[in-house]
Amino acid sequence: MNFLFSFIVLAEIFAIVAISTNLLMGVVGIFSVAQAAIMGCGAYAYAVLAAAGVPFVPAMGGAMMIAASVNMLTALPSLRLAGDYFVITSFGTQLVATAVFINWVVFTGGAAGLPGIPVAEIFGISFVTAGEFLWISSVALGLVALSFWSLLRSPYGKLLHAIRLDEIAVAASGRKVLRAKIGVSLVSGAYAGCGGALYAAYISFIDPVSFDIHVSVLVITMVVIGGARTLAGSILGPFLLLAIPQVLTLLELSSTQVGPVRQLIYGLILIVCVVWRPQGLAGRSL
Amino acid sequence: MSYLDVAGVNKRFGGIAALTDCTFSIEPNGISCIVGPNGAGKTSIFNVITGFITPDTGSVTFKGHDLTTTSRHHRIESGIARTFQNLRLFEELSVLDNVLTCLADEAGNNPLTAIFRPIHTEAILRAKREKAREFIEIVGLSHKIDDLAQNLSYGQKKLLCIARVLATDAELLLLDEPTSGLAAAALDAMVDMIHKLKERGKSLLIVEHNTQIVRRIADEVLFFHRGTLLAQGKTEEIVSDKELGRIYFGEDH
Numbered sequence: 001m002n003f004l005f006s007f008i009v010l011a012e013i014f015a016i017v018a019i020s021t022n023l024l025m026g027v028v029g030i031f032s033v034a035q036a037a038i039m040g041c042g043a044y045a046y047a048v049l050a051a052a053g054v055p056f057v058p059a060m061g062g063a064m065m066i067a068a069s070v071n072m073l074t075a076l077p078s079l080r081l082a083g084d085y086f087v088i089t090s091f092g093t094q095l096v097a098t099a100v101f102i103n104w105v106v107f108t109g110g111a112a113g114l115p116g117i118p119v120a121e122i123f124g125i126s127f128v129t130a131g132e133f134l135w136i137s138s139v140a141l142g143l144v145a146l147s148f149w150s151l152l153r154s155p156y157g158k159l160l161h162a163i164r165l166d167e168i169a170v171a172a173s174g175r176k177v178l179r180a181k182i183g184v185s186l187v188s189g190a191y192a193g194c195g196g197a198l199y200a201a202y203i204s205f206i207d208p209v210s211f212d213i214h215v216s217v218l219v220i221t222m223v224v225i226g227g228a229r230t231l232a233g234s235i236l237g238p239f240l241l242l243a244i245p246q247v248l249t250l251l252e253l254s255s256t257q258v259g260p261v262r263q264l265i266y267g268l269i270l271i272v273c274v275v276w277r278p279q280g281l282a283g284r285s286l
Numbered sequence: 287m288s289y290l291d292v293a294g295v296n297k298r299f300g301g302i303a304a305l306t307d308c309t310f311s312i313e314p315n316g317i318s319c320i321v322g323p324n325g326a327g328k329t330s331i332f333n334v335i336t337g338f339i340t341p342d343t344g345s346v347t348f349k350g351h352d353l354t355t356t357s358r359h360h361r362i363e364s365g366i367a368r369t370f371q372n373l374r375l376f377e378e379l380s381v382l383d384n385v386l387t388c389l390a391d392e393a394g395n396n397p398l399t400a401i402f403r404p405i406h407t408e409a410i411l412r413a414k415r416e417k418a419r420e421f422i423e424i425v426g427l428s429h430k431i432d433d434l435a436q437n438l439s440y441g442q443k444k445l446l447c448i449a450r451v452l453a454t455d456a457e458l459l460l461l462d463e464p465t466s467g468l469a470a471a472a473l474d475a476m477v478d479m480i481h482k483l484k485e486r487g488k489s490l491l492i493v494e495h496n497t498q499i500v501r502r503i504a505d506e507v508l509f510f511h512r513g514t515l516l517a518q519g520k521t522e523e524i525v526s527d528k529e530l531g532r533i534y535f536g537e538d539h
Contacts, residue, residue: 025378104475147401154400155386155393156416162387169374172336173388174454175364175395183397 005130012137014238020191028229029164034090037097039212042067043200050118067193075185102206113207155279227283289314294526295344304330322510367456369447377436390455423448441472
Protein backbone atom coordinates (compact mmCIF):
# COMPACT_ATOMS: atom_id res chain seq x y z
CA MET A 1 0.00 0.00 0.00
CA ASN A 2 2.86 2.30 0.88
CA PHE A 3 4.24 1.62 -2.60
CA LEU A 4 1.02 2.87 -4.18
CA PHE A 5 0.76 5.92 -1.90
CA SER A 6 4.34 6.84 -2.64
CA PHE A 7 3.62 6.69 -6.36
CA ILE A 8 0.54 8.89 -5.99
CA VAL A 9 2.41 11.46 -3.86
CA LEU A 10 5.19 11.77 -6.45
CA ALA A 11 2.70 11.91 -9.33
CA GLU A 12 0.77 14.66 -7.55
CA ILE A 13 3.95 16.64 -6.94
CA PHE A 14 4.88 16.33 -10.60
CA ALA A 15 1.34 17.19 -11.60
CA ILE A 16 1.83 20.54 -9.84
CA VAL A 17 5.05 21.12 -11.80
CA ALA A 18 3.28 19.98 -14.98
CA ILE A 19 0.49 22.52 -14.37
CA SER A 20 3.20 25.17 -14.02
CA THR A 21 4.74 24.09 -17.32
CA ASN A 22 1.37 23.83 -19.00
CA LEU A 23 0.49 27.38 -18.01
CA LEU A 24 3.71 28.75 -19.45
CA MET A 25 4.11 26.50 -22.47
CA GLY A 26 0.64 25.29 -23.37
CA VAL A 27 -1.40 28.39 -22.61
CA VAL A 28 0.91 31.35 -23.26
CA GLY A 29 3.29 29.59 -25.64
CA ILE A 30 6.44 30.45 -23.68
CA PHE A 31 8.50 27.31 -24.25
CA SER A 32 10.69 26.91 -21.17
CA VAL A 33 13.09 24.05 -20.47
CA ALA A 34 14.00 25.49 -17.07
CA GLN A 35 11.02 24.27 -15.05
CA ALA A 36 13.14 21.77 -13.10
CA ALA A 37 15.54 24.56 -12.18
CA ILE A 38 12.67 26.62 -10.77
CA MET A 39 11.32 23.55 -8.99
CA GLY A 40 14.85 23.12 -7.58
CA CYS A 41 14.91 26.72 -6.32
CA GLY A 42 11.69 25.99 -4.42
CA ALA A 43 13.11 22.74 -3.05
CA TYR A 44 16.39 24.25 -1.85
CA ALA A 45 14.65 27.34 -0.48
CA TYR A 46 12.27 25.11 1.48
CA ALA A 47 15.14 22.93 2.75
CA VAL A 48 17.13 25.92 3.95
CA LEU A 49 14.11 27.61 5.55
CA ALA A 50 12.92 24.40 7.23
CA ALA A 51 16.41 23.65 8.53
CA ALA A 52 16.47 27.16 10.01
CA GLY A 53 13.37 26.26 11.99
CA VAL A 54 10.70 27.96 9.88
CA PRO A 55 7.41 25.98 10.18
CA PHE A 56 6.08 24.03 7.19
CA VAL A 57 3.45 26.41 5.81
CA PRO A 58 5.51 29.63 5.96
CA ALA A 59 8.52 27.74 4.55
CA MET A 60 6.33 26.56 1.66
CA GLY A 61 5.17 30.13 1.11
CA GLY A 62 8.74 31.40 1.18
CA ALA A 63 9.85 28.73 -1.27
CA MET A 64 7.02 29.64 -3.64
CA MET A 65 7.87 33.33 -3.48
CA ILE A 66 11.55 32.69 -4.11
CA ALA A 67 10.82 30.37 -7.04
CA ALA A 68 8.36 32.91 -8.48
CA SER A 69 10.92 35.70 -8.23
CA VAL A 70 13.69 33.61 -9.78
CA ASN A 71 11.41 32.53 -12.62
CA MET A 72 10.35 36.10 -13.30
CA LEU A 73 13.86 37.56 -13.09
CA THR A 74 15.43 34.91 -15.32
CA ALA A 75 12.58 35.17 -17.81
CA LEU A 76 12.35 38.95 -17.88
CA PRO A 77 15.23 39.67 -20.28
CA SER A 78 13.88 37.19 -22.82
CA LEU A 79 10.14 37.72 -22.45
CA ARG A 80 10.33 40.34 -25.18
CA LEU A 81 11.68 37.70 -27.54
CA ALA A 82 9.31 35.74 -29.73
CA GLY A 83 8.53 32.15 -28.72
CA ASP A 84 11.37 30.04 -30.08
CA TYR A 85 14.21 32.16 -28.75
CA PHE A 86 12.94 31.67 -25.24
CA VAL A 87 13.92 27.98 -25.42
CA ILE A 88 17.58 28.96 -25.74
CA THR A 89 17.60 31.39 -22.83
CA SER A 90 15.64 29.02 -20.59
CA PHE A 91 18.15 26.28 -21.48
CA GLY A 92 20.85 28.65 -20.23
CA THR A 93 18.87 29.28 -17.04
CA GLN A 94 18.62 25.53 -16.45
CA LEU A 95 22.36 24.96 -16.91
CA VAL A 96 23.30 27.91 -14.69
CA ALA A 97 20.86 26.73 -12.00
CA THR A 98 22.37 23.24 -11.98
CA ALA A 99 25.85 24.76 -11.70
CA VAL A 100 24.68 26.89 -8.77
CA PHE A 101 23.07 23.87 -7.05
CA ILE A 102 26.38 22.00 -7.36
CA ASN A 103 28.70 24.84 -6.37
CA TRP A 104 26.87 26.92 -3.77
CA VAL A 105 27.85 24.33 -1.17
CA VAL A 106 26.95 26.39 1.92
CA PHE A 107 23.26 26.35 1.02
CA THR A 108 22.88 23.33 -1.23
CA GLY A 109 25.37 20.83 0.11
CA GLY A 110 26.91 20.67 -3.37
CA ALA A 111 26.84 17.53 -5.49
CA ALA A 112 26.43 15.36 -2.39
CA GLY A 113 23.03 16.94 -1.83
CA LEU A 114 21.11 18.00 1.27
CA PRO A 115 20.04 15.14 3.53
CA GLY A 116 17.80 15.25 6.57
CA ILE A 117 15.34 17.94 5.48
CA PRO A 118 12.82 18.35 8.34
CA VAL A 119 9.52 16.53 7.85
CA ALA A 120 6.32 18.45 7.22
CA GLU A 121 4.49 19.34 10.40
CA ILE A 122 1.23 21.26 10.65
CA PHE A 123 -0.35 22.08 14.05
CA GLY A 124 1.87 19.54 15.73
CA ILE A 125 0.88 16.71 13.38
CA SER A 126 3.79 15.19 11.44
CA PHE A 127 3.34 13.92 7.89
CA VAL A 128 6.08 11.35 7.51
CA THR A 129 4.89 8.23 5.69
CA ALA A 130 3.58 8.27 2.14
CA GLY A 131 0.06 7.66 3.43
CA GLU A 132 0.31 10.69 5.70
CA PHE A 133 2.00 12.96 3.17
CA LEU A 134 -0.69 12.08 0.63
CA TRP A 135 -2.99 14.46 2.52
CA ILE A 136 -0.61 17.35 1.98
CA SER A 137 0.19 16.63 -1.65
CA SER A 138 -3.49 16.10 -2.48
CA VAL A 139 -4.58 19.35 -0.85
CA ALA A 140 -1.72 21.20 -2.57
CA LEU A 141 -2.59 19.74 -5.97
CA GLY A 142 -6.24 20.56 -5.34
CA LEU A 143 -5.45 24.19 -4.56
CA VAL A 144 -3.06 24.57 -7.50
CA ALA A 145 -5.56 22.93 -9.86
CA LEU A 146 -8.38 25.15 -8.60
CA SER A 147 -6.31 28.30 -9.04
CA PHE A 148 -5.21 27.18 -12.52
CA TRP A 149 -8.84 26.63 -13.45
CA SER A 150 -9.93 30.03 -12.07
CA LEU A 151 -7.03 31.68 -13.83
CA LEU A 152 -7.91 30.24 -17.23
CA ARG A 153 -11.57 31.06 -16.82
CA SER A 154 -10.90 34.71 -15.98
CA PRO A 155 -10.45 37.55 -18.49
CA TYR A 156 -6.73 37.24 -17.75
CA GLY A 157 -6.81 33.61 -18.89
CA LYS A 158 -8.42 34.62 -22.20
CA LEU A 159 -5.72 37.25 -22.56
CA LEU A 160 -3.04 34.58 -22.08
CA HIS A 161 -4.58 32.41 -24.81
CA ALA A 162 -4.75 35.46 -27.06
CA ILE A 163 -1.05 36.18 -26.46
CA ARG A 164 -0.19 32.68 -27.63
CA LEU A 165 -2.31 33.05 -30.73
CA ASP A 166 -1.21 36.54 -31.82
CA GLU A 167 0.91 38.77 -29.66
CA ILE A 168 0.81 41.69 -32.09
CA ALA A 169 -2.97 41.67 -32.21
CA VAL A 170 -3.05 41.70 -28.42
CA ALA A 171 -0.75 44.71 -28.34
CA ALA A 172 -2.84 46.38 -31.03
CA SER A 173 -5.93 46.08 -28.85
CA GLY A 174 -4.27 48.02 -26.07
CA ARG A 175 -3.24 45.19 -23.76
CA LYS A 176 0.13 45.24 -22.02
CA VAL A 177 1.66 42.01 -23.27
CA LEU A 178 4.86 42.22 -21.23
CA ARG A 179 2.98 42.83 -18.00
CA ALA A 180 0.74 39.83 -18.65
CA LYS A 181 3.78 37.66 -19.33
CA ILE A 182 5.51 38.81 -16.15
CA GLY A 183 2.36 37.93 -14.21
CA VAL A 184 2.21 34.47 -15.71
CA SER A 185 5.90 33.80 -15.06
CA LEU A 186 5.33 34.66 -11.40
CA VAL A 187 2.36 32.32 -11.08
CA SER A 188 4.10 29.54 -12.97
CA GLY A 189 7.23 29.99 -10.83
CA ALA A 190 5.17 29.81 -7.65
CA TYR A 191 3.55 26.53 -8.81
CA ALA A 192 6.94 25.02 -9.67
CA GLY A 193 8.33 26.20 -6.34
CA CYS A 194 5.39 24.59 -4.56
CA GLY A 195 6.14 21.29 -6.33
CA GLY A 196 9.83 21.58 -5.41
CA ALA A 197 9.12 22.34 -1.75
CA LEU A 198 6.74 19.38 -1.47
CA TYR A 199 9.35 17.16 -3.11
CA ALA A 200 12.01 18.26 -0.60
CA ALA A 201 9.65 17.81 2.35
CA TYR A 202 8.52 14.37 1.19
CA ILE A 203 11.81 12.78 0.06
CA SER A 204 13.77 14.65 2.80
CA PHE A 205 16.82 14.54 0.55
CA ILE A 206 17.58 16.66 -2.53
CA ASP A 207 20.58 16.90 -4.80
CA PRO A 208 21.32 18.73 -8.09
CA VAL A 209 20.42 15.64 -10.17
CA SER A 210 16.84 15.83 -8.85
CA PHE A 211 16.40 19.10 -10.76
CA ASP A 212 18.56 18.83 -13.86
CA ILE A 213 17.65 19.25 -17.52
CA HIS A 214 16.34 15.66 -17.74
CA VAL A 215 13.68 16.49 -15.21
CA SER A 216 12.67 19.56 -17.24
CA VAL A 217 12.39 17.39 -20.34
CA LEU A 218 10.41 14.78 -18.38
CA VAL A 219 7.92 17.42 -17.26
CA ILE A 220 7.54 18.75 -20.79
CA THR A 221 6.98 15.18 -21.99
CA MET A 222 4.29 14.80 -19.32
CA VAL A 223 2.51 17.89 -20.63
CA VAL A 224 2.83 16.85 -24.27
CA ILE A 225 1.54 13.33 -23.64
CA GLY A 226 -1.08 14.31 -21.07
CA GLY A 227 -2.33 17.17 -23.19
CA ALA A 228 -1.54 20.85 -23.44
CA ARG A 229 -3.82 23.61 -22.13
CA THR A 230 -6.07 21.38 -20.04
CA LEU A 231 -6.05 20.61 -16.35
CA ALA A 232 -6.78 16.94 -17.00
CA GLY A 233 -3.76 16.72 -19.29
CA SER A 234 -1.40 18.12 -16.66
CA ILE A 235 -2.59 15.54 -14.14
CA LEU A 236 -2.88 12.55 -16.48
CA GLY A 237 0.63 13.00 -17.91
CA PRO A 238 2.59 12.67 -14.64
CA PHE A 239 0.50 9.72 -13.44
CA LEU A 240 1.07 7.91 -16.71
CA LEU A 241 4.79 8.60 -17.09
CA LEU A 242 5.67 7.95 -13.46
CA ALA A 243 3.76 4.68 -13.61
CA ILE A 244 6.16 3.32 -16.21
CA PRO A 245 9.18 2.95 -13.85
CA GLN A 246 6.85 1.40 -11.28
CA VAL A 247 5.62 -1.15 -13.80
CA LEU A 248 9.19 -1.86 -14.87
CA THR A 249 10.12 -2.81 -11.31
CA LEU A 250 7.57 -5.63 -11.60
CA LEU A 251 9.44 -7.04 -14.61
CA GLU A 252 12.63 -8.75 -13.63
CA LEU A 253 15.13 -6.52 -15.42
CA SER A 254 18.71 -6.10 -14.31
CA SER A 255 19.53 -2.70 -12.86
CA THR A 256 21.62 -1.79 -15.93
CA GLN A 257 18.62 -2.42 -18.20
CA VAL A 258 15.98 -0.47 -16.30
CA GLY A 259 17.24 3.00 -17.26
CA PRO A 260 17.55 2.43 -21.02
CA VAL A 261 14.26 0.49 -21.18
CA ARG A 262 12.49 3.34 -19.42
CA GLN A 263 13.91 5.90 -21.87
CA LEU A 264 12.92 3.59 -24.73
CA ILE A 265 9.34 3.44 -23.52
CA TYR A 266 9.14 7.23 -23.01
CA GLY A 267 10.45 7.65 -26.54
CA LEU A 268 7.92 5.22 -27.99
CA ILE A 269 5.00 6.85 -26.19
CA LEU A 270 6.14 10.25 -27.39
CA ILE A 271 6.31 9.08 -31.01
CA VAL A 272 2.93 7.37 -30.79
CA CYS A 273 1.46 10.55 -29.33
CA VAL A 274 2.98 12.83 -31.93
CA VAL A 275 1.70 10.63 -34.76
CA TRP A 276 -1.78 9.73 -33.54
CA ARG A 277 -2.70 12.27 -30.95
CA PRO A 278 -0.62 15.44 -31.30
CA GLN A 279 -2.80 17.36 -28.85
CA GLY A 280 -2.07 14.79 -26.11
CA LEU A 281 -4.43 12.36 -24.40
CA ALA A 282 -6.57 15.01 -22.74
CA GLY A 283 -5.45 18.07 -24.69
CA ARG A 284 -7.66 20.50 -26.49
CA SER A 285 -7.66 19.62 -30.18
CA LEU A 286 -5.39 21.82 -32.22
CA MET B 287 -4.83 72.47 -34.36
CA SER B 288 -6.56 69.65 -36.13
CA TYR B 289 -7.88 66.33 -34.96
CA LEU B 290 -5.09 64.12 -36.24
CA ASP B 291 -1.91 65.77 -37.47
CA VAL B 292 0.84 63.91 -39.25
CA ALA B 293 3.74 66.28 -39.89
CA GLY B 294 6.93 65.76 -41.90
CA VAL B 295 7.10 62.01 -41.36
CA ASN B 296 10.05 60.21 -42.95
CA LYS B 297 10.76 56.52 -42.67
CA ARG B 298 13.44 54.54 -44.43
CA PHE B 299 13.96 50.79 -44.34
CA GLY B 300 17.58 50.41 -45.38
CA GLY B 301 17.77 51.86 -48.88
CA ILE B 302 14.00 52.03 -49.36
CA ALA B 303 12.13 55.20 -48.48
CA ALA B 304 8.77 53.95 -47.20
CA LEU B 305 7.53 57.44 -46.32
CA THR B 306 8.94 60.72 -47.54
CA ASP B 307 8.01 64.00 -45.89
CA CYS B 308 4.48 62.89 -45.24
CA THR B 309 2.23 65.67 -43.96
CA PHE B 310 -1.55 65.74 -43.64
CA SER B 311 -4.31 66.19 -41.13
CA ILE B 312 -7.84 64.89 -40.84
CA GLU B 313 -10.96 66.23 -39.16
CA PRO B 314 -13.16 64.47 -36.62
CA ASN B 315 -16.22 62.38 -37.49
CA GLY B 316 -15.36 61.98 -41.14
CA ILE B 317 -14.45 59.08 -43.35
CA SER B 318 -11.06 59.63 -44.95
CA CYS B 319 -9.83 57.08 -47.44
CA ILE B 320 -6.19 56.54 -48.20
CA VAL B 321 -5.73 55.38 -51.80
CA GLY B 322 -2.68 54.78 -53.91
CA PRO B 323 -0.86 52.09 -55.87
CA ASN B 324 0.93 49.19 -54.19
CA GLY B 325 3.97 50.34 -52.23
CA ALA B 326 2.63 53.87 -51.87
CA GLY B 327 3.12 53.76 -48.10
CA LYS B 328 -0.52 53.30 -47.05
CA THR B 329 0.10 50.62 -44.46
CA SER B 330 3.35 52.30 -43.38
CA ILE B 331 1.50 55.46 -42.43
CA PHE B 332 -0.97 53.30 -40.46
CA ASN B 333 1.98 51.74 -38.64
CA VAL B 334 3.42 55.16 -37.83
CA ILE B 335 0.11 56.50 -36.49
CA THR B 336 -0.53 53.42 -34.32
CA GLY B 337 3.04 53.09 -33.05
CA PHE B 338 3.99 49.89 -34.85
CA ILE B 339 6.92 51.71 -36.43
CA THR B 340 8.71 54.80 -35.18
CA PRO B 341 9.34 57.43 -37.85
CA ASP B 342 12.92 58.61 -38.46
CA THR B 343 11.71 62.21 -38.34
CA GLY B 344 8.36 63.93 -38.06
CA SER B 345 5.51 63.79 -35.58
CA VAL B 346 2.05 62.39 -34.97
CA THR B 347 -0.28 64.59 -32.94
CA PHE B 348 -3.79 63.56 -31.87
CA LYS B 349 -6.12 66.16 -30.34
CA GLY B 350 -3.13 68.27 -29.41
CA HIS B 351 -1.13 65.47 -27.78
CA ASP B 352 2.17 64.47 -29.33
CA LEU B 353 2.08 60.69 -29.68
CA THR B 354 5.20 60.23 -31.81
CA THR B 355 7.26 58.31 -29.28
CA THR B 356 4.52 56.92 -27.06
CA SER B 357 3.68 53.22 -26.68
CA ARG B 358 1.03 51.40 -28.70
CA HIS B 359 -0.88 50.96 -25.48
CA HIS B 360 -0.90 54.69 -24.83
CA ARG B 361 -2.17 55.47 -28.32
CA ILE B 362 -5.17 53.23 -27.83
CA GLU B 363 -5.88 54.92 -24.51
CA SER B 364 -5.65 58.24 -26.34
CA GLY B 365 -8.31 56.99 -28.74
CA ILE B 366 -6.65 55.53 -31.84
CA ALA B 367 -7.13 51.86 -32.75
CA ARG B 368 -6.57 49.84 -35.91
CA THR B 369 -7.42 46.68 -37.78
CA PHE B 370 -5.03 44.66 -39.89
CA GLN B 371 -5.05 43.79 -43.57
CA ASN B 372 -4.41 40.15 -42.62
CA LEU B 373 -7.03 40.36 -39.84
CA ARG B 374 -4.95 38.87 -37.01
CA LEU B 375 -7.96 37.34 -35.26
CA PHE B 376 -7.45 34.94 -32.37
CA GLU B 377 -8.52 32.03 -34.56
CA GLU B 378 -8.78 29.43 -31.78
CA LEU B 379 -10.88 31.66 -29.52
CA SER B 380 -14.63 32.14 -29.76
CA VAL B 381 -16.15 35.26 -31.30
CA LEU B 382 -17.10 36.37 -27.80
CA ASP B 383 -13.59 35.92 -26.39
CA ASN B 384 -12.03 37.67 -29.38
CA VAL B 385 -14.01 40.78 -28.51
CA LEU B 386 -13.76 40.35 -24.75
CA THR B 387 -9.97 40.35 -24.91
CA CYS B 388 -9.99 43.72 -26.67
CA LEU B 389 -12.33 45.57 -24.29
CA ALA B 390 -10.84 48.83 -23.04
CA ASP B 391 -11.50 47.92 -19.42
CA GLU B 392 -8.43 46.37 -17.73
CA ALA B 393 -10.52 44.86 -14.91
CA GLY B 394 -9.85 41.16 -14.41
CA ASN B 395 -6.63 41.20 -16.40
CA ASN B 396 -4.64 40.37 -13.31
CA PRO B 397 -3.50 36.93 -12.14
CA LEU B 398 -3.77 37.69 -8.42
CA THR B 399 -7.38 38.84 -8.69
CA ALA B 400 -8.20 35.80 -10.81
CA ILE B 401 -6.71 33.38 -8.27
CA PHE B 402 -7.56 34.96 -4.95
CA ARG B 403 -10.88 36.64 -5.73
CA PRO B 404 -12.61 34.13 -8.01
CA ILE B 405 -16.14 35.31 -7.21
CA HIS B 406 -15.27 38.94 -7.89
CA THR B 407 -13.51 37.83 -11.10
CA GLU B 408 -16.58 35.87 -12.15
CA ALA B 409 -18.67 39.04 -11.79
CA ILE B 410 -16.14 40.95 -13.91
CA LEU B 411 -16.25 38.19 -16.52
CA ARG B 412 -20.04 38.36 -16.69
CA ALA B 413 -20.00 42.14 -17.06
CA LYS B 414 -17.35 41.95 -19.77
CA ARG B 415 -19.30 39.28 -21.65
CA GLU B 416 -22.33 41.54 -21.61
CA LYS B 417 -20.25 44.42 -22.95
CA ALA B 418 -18.66 42.25 -25.64
CA ARG B 419 -22.12 41.01 -26.67
CA GLU B 420 -23.19 44.57 -27.41
CA PHE B 421 -20.30 45.09 -29.82
CA ILE B 422 -20.95 41.74 -31.47
CA GLU B 423 -24.57 42.73 -31.93
CA ILE B 424 -23.55 45.99 -33.59
CA VAL B 425 -21.67 44.09 -36.30
CA GLY B 426 -24.48 41.53 -36.56
CA LEU B 427 -22.63 38.41 -35.45
CA SER B 428 -24.82 37.58 -32.44
CA HIS B 429 -25.81 34.25 -33.99
CA LYS B 430 -22.13 33.24 -34.18
CA ILE B 431 -21.14 34.36 -30.70
CA ASP B 432 -19.87 30.99 -29.45
CA ASP B 433 -18.29 29.86 -32.72
CA LEU B 434 -14.53 29.80 -33.00
CA ALA B 435 -13.19 32.65 -35.09
CA GLN B 436 -11.57 30.15 -37.44
CA ASN B 437 -14.99 28.75 -38.39
CA LEU B 438 -16.38 32.07 -39.62
CA SER B 439 -16.66 33.03 -43.28
CA TYR B 440 -14.21 35.63 -44.52
CA GLY B 441 -16.85 38.35 -44.48
CA GLN B 442 -17.83 37.48 -40.92
CA LYS B 443 -14.17 37.51 -39.88
CA LYS B 444 -13.85 41.04 -41.21
CA LEU B 445 -16.93 42.10 -39.26
CA LEU B 446 -15.42 40.52 -36.16
CA CYS B 447 -12.35 42.71 -36.71
CA ILE B 448 -14.67 45.72 -36.59
CA ALA B 449 -16.25 44.47 -33.35
CA ARG B 450 -12.79 44.08 -31.85
CA VAL B 451 -11.65 47.55 -32.79
CA LEU B 452 -14.94 48.97 -31.46
CA ALA B 453 -14.33 47.18 -28.17
CA THR B 454 -11.21 49.26 -27.58
CA ASP B 455 -13.48 52.33 -27.23
CA ALA B 456 -11.17 54.29 -29.51
CA GLU B 457 -12.77 57.19 -31.37
CA LEU B 458 -10.45 57.23 -34.38
CA LEU B 459 -10.49 53.88 -36.17
CA LEU B 460 -7.89 52.98 -38.77
CA LEU B 461 -9.23 50.21 -40.99
CA ASP B 462 -6.72 48.49 -43.25
CA GLU B 463 -8.56 47.34 -46.40
CA PRO B 464 -11.85 46.41 -44.71
CA THR B 465 -13.55 45.46 -47.98
CA SER B 466 -10.80 43.58 -49.81
CA GLY B 467 -11.67 40.04 -50.86
CA LEU B 468 -15.36 40.37 -50.04
CA ALA B 469 -18.15 39.10 -52.31
CA ALA B 470 -20.96 41.49 -53.25
CA ALA B 471 -23.32 40.81 -50.31
CA ALA B 472 -20.56 40.90 -47.68
CA LEU B 473 -19.18 43.99 -49.33
CA ASP B 474 -22.49 45.82 -49.04
CA ALA B 475 -22.72 44.78 -45.41
CA MET B 476 -19.26 46.21 -44.76
CA VAL B 477 -20.08 49.50 -46.51
CA ASP B 478 -23.21 49.82 -44.35
CA MET B 479 -21.10 48.99 -41.32
CA ILE B 480 -18.65 51.77 -42.11
CA HIS B 481 -21.47 54.30 -42.41
CA LYS B 482 -22.89 52.98 -39.14
CA LEU B 483 -19.54 53.56 -37.42
CA LYS B 484 -19.60 57.18 -38.54
CA GLU B 485 -23.14 57.57 -37.23
CA ARG B 486 -21.90 56.28 -33.88
CA GLY B 487 -19.54 59.24 -33.76
CA LYS B 488 -16.37 57.47 -34.85
CA SER B 489 -13.79 59.04 -37.13
CA LEU B 490 -12.41 56.73 -39.76
CA LEU B 491 -9.20 56.53 -41.70
CA ILE B 492 -9.45 53.71 -44.21
CA VAL B 493 -7.04 52.15 -46.67
CA GLU B 494 -9.16 51.25 -49.68
CA HIS B 495 -8.20 49.99 -53.13
CA ASN B 496 -11.51 49.95 -54.91
CA THR B 497 -12.45 53.37 -56.28
CA GLN B 498 -16.13 52.34 -56.50
CA ILE B 499 -16.10 51.70 -52.77
CA VAL B 500 -14.23 54.93 -52.14
CA ARG B 501 -17.05 56.83 -53.90
CA ARG B 502 -19.59 55.09 -51.69
CA ILE B 503 -17.92 55.71 -48.33
CA ALA B 504 -15.37 58.52 -48.37
CA ASP B 505 -15.91 62.12 -47.32
CA GLU B 506 -12.38 62.91 -48.44
CA VAL B 507 -9.54 61.09 -50.13
CA LEU B 508 -5.82 61.13 -49.43
CA PHE B 509 -3.84 60.01 -52.47
CA PHE B 510 -0.48 58.44 -51.67
CA HIS B 511 2.26 57.75 -54.15
CA ARG B 512 5.81 56.55 -53.49
CA GLY B 513 5.66 57.21 -49.79
CA THR B 514 4.28 60.69 -49.92
CA LEU B 515 0.91 62.43 -49.96
CA LEU B 516 0.25 63.58 -53.51
CA ALA B 517 -3.21 65.05 -53.06
CA GLN B 518 -5.93 65.43 -50.48
CA GLY B 519 -9.43 66.61 -51.17
CA LYS B 520 -13.11 65.90 -51.70
CA THR B 521 -13.77 62.39 -52.96
CA GLU B 522 -15.16 63.38 -56.35
CA GLU B 523 -12.27 65.75 -57.13
CA ILE B 524 -9.61 63.18 -56.41
CA VAL B 525 -11.31 60.15 -57.91
CA SER B 526 -12.09 61.91 -61.17
CA ASP B 527 -8.66 63.55 -61.49
CA LYS B 528 -7.21 62.21 -64.75
CA GLU B 529 -3.56 62.66 -63.74
CA LEU B 530 -4.05 60.77 -60.46
CA GLY B 531 -5.99 58.08 -62.30
CA ARG B 532 -3.06 57.65 -64.66
CA ILE B 533 -0.68 57.17 -61.70
CA TYR B 534 -3.08 54.85 -59.93
CA PHE B 535 -3.84 52.54 -62.81
CA GLY B 536 -0.38 52.71 -64.41
CA GLU B 537 1.03 54.82 -67.21
CA ASP B 538 -0.81 53.00 -70.03
CA HIS B 539 -4.30 53.58 -68.72
